[in-house]
Amino acid sequence: MIVEIGALYFKSMINFKAENLQDFTCLVGLNGAGKSSALHLLDFISHLARGDVAQWLSDRRWNASELHSKIVSNSHIQLSARIKSKNGRDLAWTADFKSSSMICPTERVLDISNGEMIFSLDMGRYSMLLESGSRDDVTVTFNYQGSILSAFKEDAMPPELKEVKSELSNIRSLELLSPPLVRLSYREAAADIEIEGEKLSPLLYGIKGEARASLVGLLKRFYPPVVDFKVKQERGRWKKLSLIEEHDGKRVDVDATYINDGVLRLLAILAHSASHNSLLLFDGIENGVSPEVVEKLVDVIRTCGRQIIVTTHSPMILNYLPDDLAKQSVRFVYRSFDGGTRTVPLFEISKMAEKLRIMGPGEAFVDTSLSLLAEECAANDKAAMQTECHGKGKLRKREKKADAVNRGG
Numbered sequence: 001m002i003v004e005i006g007a008l009y010f011k012s013m014i015n016f017k018a019e020n021l022q023d024f025t026c027l028v029g030l031n032g033a034g035k036s037s038a039l040h041l042l043d044f045i046s047h048l049a050r051g052d053v054a055q056w057l058s059d060r061r062w063n064a065s066e067l068h069s070k071i072v073s074n075s076h077i078q079l080s081a082r083i084k085s086k087n088g089r090d091l092a093w094t095a096d097f098k099s100s101s102m103i104c105p106t107e108r109v110l111d112i113s114n115g116e117m118i119f120s121l122d123m124g125r126y127s128m129l130l131e132s133g134s135r136d137d138v139t140v141t142f143n144y145q146g147s148i149l150s151a152f153k154e155d156a157m158p159p160e161l162k163e164v165k166s167e168l169s170n171i172r173s174l175e176l177l178s179p180p181l182v183r184l185s186y187r188e189a190a191a192d193i194e195i196e197g198e199k200l201s202p203l204l205y206g207i208k209g210e211a212r213a214s215l216v217g218l219l220k221r222f223y224p225p226v227v228d229f230k231v232k233q234e235r236g237r238w239k240k241l242s243l244i245e246e247h248d249g250k251r252v253d254v255d256a257t258y259i260n261d262g263v264l265r266l267l268a269i270l271a272h273s274a275s276h277n278s279l280l281l282f283d284g285i286e287n288g289v290s291p292e293v294v295e296k297l298v299d300v301i302r303t304c305g306r307q308i309i310v311t312t313h314s315p316m317i318l319n320y321l322p323d324d325l326a327k328q329s330v331r332f333v334y335r336s337f338d339g340g341t342r343t344v345p346l347f348e349i350s351k352m353a354e355k356l357r358i359m360g361p362g363e364a365f366v367d368t369s370l371s372l373l374a375e376e377c378a379a380n381d382k383a384a385m386q387t388e389c390h391g392k393g394k395l396r397k398r399e400k401k402a403d404a405v406n407r408g409g
Contacts, residue, residue: 001021001023001083001084001167001278001307002021002042002081002082002083002167002168002171002278002279002307003019003020003021003082003083003084004017004018004019004020004021004080004081004082005017005018005021005038005041005042005045005080005081005082006018006079006080006081007041007077007078007079007080008074008077008078009068009069009072009074009076009077009078010037010041010044010067010068010069010077010079011034011037011040011041011066011067011068011069011341012034012037012069012071012335012339012340012341013034013037013041013069013340013341014069014071014072014338014339014340015338015340015342016034016038016041016340016341016342016343017080017342017343018038018331018343020328020345021307021309022328022329023302023306023307023308024301024302024307024308024310024325024329025308025309025310025329025331026309026310026311026312026317026318026321026329026330026331027309027310027311027312027331027333027343028311028312028313028318028330028331028332028333028346028365028370029332029333029334029370029374030334030370030371030374032335033333033334033335033341033374034333034335034341035283035311035333036175036283036311037341038309038311038333038341038343039173039175039281039283039309039311040175041079042171042173042279042281042309043056043171043173043175043195043281044056044067044079045079045081045168045171046168046169046170046171046172046173047146048079048095048097048104048146048147048150048168049146049147049149049150049165049168049169050146050150050169051144051145051146051147051150051151052145052146052150053102053145053146054102054145059194059195060195064099064100064102065099067097067099068099069340071338071339071340075098075100076096076097076098077096077097077099078094078095078096078097079094079095079096079097079104080092080093080094080095081093081167081168082112083163083164083167083168085160085163086163089111089113089160090111090112090113091109091110091111091112091118091160091163091164092108092109092110092112093107093108093109093164093168094107094108094110095107095108095147097146102145102146103144103145103146103148104121104146104147104148105121105122105124106121106122107119107120107121107126107147107148107149108120108121109160109161109164111160116129117129118158118160118161119149119161121140121148124139124140125137125138125139125140126138126140126148128157128158128161129158130158131158131159147165147168149161149164149165149168150165150169152165166278167278167279170276170277170278170279171277171278171279171280171281172192172193172272172275172277172279172280172281173195173280173281173283174193174195174197174268174269174272174280174281174282174283175195175281175282175283176195176196176197176283177196177197177265177268177269177282177283178196178197179197179261179264179265179288181196181197181198182197182198182200182256182264182265182267182268183241183256183257183259183264184198184201185201185234185238185239185240185241186198186199186201186202186238186239187202187236187237187238187239188202188237189202189205189206190202190203190206191203191206192275192277193268193271193272197264197265197268200241200264200267200268200271201231201239201240201241201256202231202239203271204229204231204241204271205231205233205239207271207274211274214274215229215270215271215274216228216229218270218274218300219266219267219270221296221300222263222266222270222293222296222297223263223266225245225246225247226243226244226245226263227244227245227246227251228243228244229241229242229243229244229267230242230243230244230253240255240256241255241256242254242255242256243256243259243263243267261288262288262289262290265287265288265289266289266293266297269282269285269297269301270300273300273301273304273306273308274304275306277306278306278307279306279307279308279309280301280306280307280308280309281309281310282301282308282309282310282311283310283311284311284312284313285297285298285301285310285311285312285317286312286313286314286316286317291316294314294316294317294320295316295320298317298320298321299320302321302325315362315363315365315366316362317362318330318360318361318362318364318365319360319361319362319363320362321361323356323360323361326346326347326356326361327345327347327348327356328345330345330346330347330361331343331344331345331346332344332345332346332349332352332370332373332374332377334370334373334374334377334378335374335378336377336378336381336382337378337379337381337382338381342377342381344377346365347361347364349373349376349377351368351373351376352364352368352373355367355368
């Protein structure tokens with residue numbers, strides 16, 4: 001499970017860190033604060049670990065220079081993530097990405113639990129701690145894209161490194177979900193839906209047995225007339241999606257062309273949340289969904305057994321979270337005094353904690369000016385920085401004084 005992410009010089013993130021991430025995390029904040037950028041960051045890290053950054057940029061119609069912060073100029077983007085392993089170990093991954101070469105020339109994986117360096121890459125050489133306890137020190141003689149971990153075979157890595165690669169590479173995003181693309185037929189097989197909802201039909205084609213029955217049951221909770229879905233493989237292996245509805249005892253086959261956007265969006269989200277990926281990302285989770293099914297949707301995604309991060313502008317989403325969960329999972333994203341994106345648990349802000357004592361999470365959210373809250377958080381950041389700088393200045397003075405005394409002695 002990914003419990004922390006950080007970035008320096010990625011888009012609006014000049015000094016960004018999100019700590020104590022939960023199984024379910026909800027990002028809120030003003031337009032332009034950087035909520036979507038937080039999802040972009042995670043998706044970017046995932047494609048580094050998969051070694052297909054160039055394709056990722058092409059799919060988004062971006063170029064590599066657009067990843068760099070416009071606020072602070074730097075040739076490298078610094079990235080970090082902390083992972084809680086299945087056996088409880090605390091693993092820290094860090095990397096520098098250089099857009100001119102499309103690789104991470106520096107990369108490390110540290111076991112924070114015991115201070116052991118599991119893997120390090122620097123100056124064209126890597127060192128890997130093997131299961132036997134010995135180290136493999138190797139000069140890099142092969143080409144790779146993104147993270148060098150993407151080039152390693154599973155059986156060549158120790159378990160901890162394998163788990164780090166798996167956690168990072170199995171992040172999946174549906175942040176650009178587009179019903180027109182969800183509707184399309186596709187020829188090739190698919191193990192995942194793509195970022196805009198492409199390849200839903202081949203994904204559903206491959207779902208069988210209990211998993212299929214579970215997905216149909218979930219969809220029926222949201223849209224009772226649905227009794228099944230069907231993916232027909234036509235000539236040329238094109239896979240065509242339709243839903244089977246029942247009205248007054250009669251069954252009707254409804255082609256994806258005529259299924260409304262909201263139902264298609266729900267089907268894509270439900271299929272995605274039933275996947276085996278480690279972390280799922282949804283932008284504007286409430287978009288295109290009828291208000292009466294929002295509560296069910298929140299319940300499904302937060303109990304699906306996957307780690308989920310969503311963004312929302314809707315207080316309804318927050319209202320369907322228990323207070324204790326809202327305290328842990330809702331994070332406020334804002335622009336700080338230096339223009340950089342930062343985040344803090346919403347209900348750890350003193351005024352929000354007070355409101356939560358007498359209001360529901362959604363009510364407290366509606367009752368708050370996010371502009372003023374962002375200004376308050378930015379002012380607190382600036383005060384904390386000034387205090388830290390003052391403390392460092394006093395420390396330097398004491399060190400100089402001690403040096404002078406020592407030289408005099």
